[in-house]
């Protein structure tokens with residue numbers, strides 16, 4: 001079976017849903033952000049501080065290409081879709097699931113979070129702006145779209161498993 005790639009904005013629940021889906025489908029899960037950290041021995045924040053977003057994106061693409069394309073759940077960083085080559089890689093090698101959420105829900109979920117460098121400062125404005133800029137890219141990559149707003153992890157996983165039968 002082709003790997004399942006979970007994509008979506010920061011806080012859309014990729015890591016959370018990936019872990020739950022992994023238990024339900026009995027498939028292992030790997031996370032592109034964790035792979036970048038493992039490869040470099042640095043946190044995402046440290047990489048952004050040291051090498052900037054450009055440096056991080058180069059590492060992210062390298063890691064994506066090294067993640068298994070079969071029988072895995074791959075959870076991705078929120079900006080993985082920024083590069084056309086990443087979107088193409090996921091479309092060609094797997095089933096791509098977009099976890100969608102309203103800006104209000106994302107802000108609620110990321111309240112107090114300091115681990116997402118792109119959201120430091122005017123969080124509210126940034127979420128709305130970056131989300132609207134990225135939406136066409138998320139849609140371009142996705143085979144399945146799940147709205148996660150006001151839904152429990154269990155409900156999302158159930159919906160996801162049903163929808164995956166048809167792609």
Ligand SMILES: Nc1ncnc2c1ncn2[C@@H]1O[C@H](COP(=O)(O)OP(=O)(O)OP(=O)(O)O)[C@@H](O)[C@H]1O
Pocket residue numbers: 008009010011012013014015016017033076077078109110116148151152153156
């Ligand atoms: N369906 C949900 N309902 C309520 N809270 C949720 C839901 N899904 C995730 N969360 C919470 O939202 C926060 C962000 O979730 P998570 O880390 O899974 O997002 P992510 O998409 O992996 O973000 P990133 O792109 O930054 O890695 C966590 O605190 C998580 O517990």
Ligand SMILES: O=C(O)C1=C[C@@H](O)[C@@H](O)[C@H](O)C1
Pocket residue numbers: 009010033044076077078079080115116117118
């Ligand atoms: O949306 C983004 O651009 C990011 C999301 C996170 O998962 C990390 O990959 C990093 O903080 C950048």
Ligand SMILES: [Mg+2]
Pocket residue numbers: 014015016031033075076077
């Ligand atoms: Mg994550």
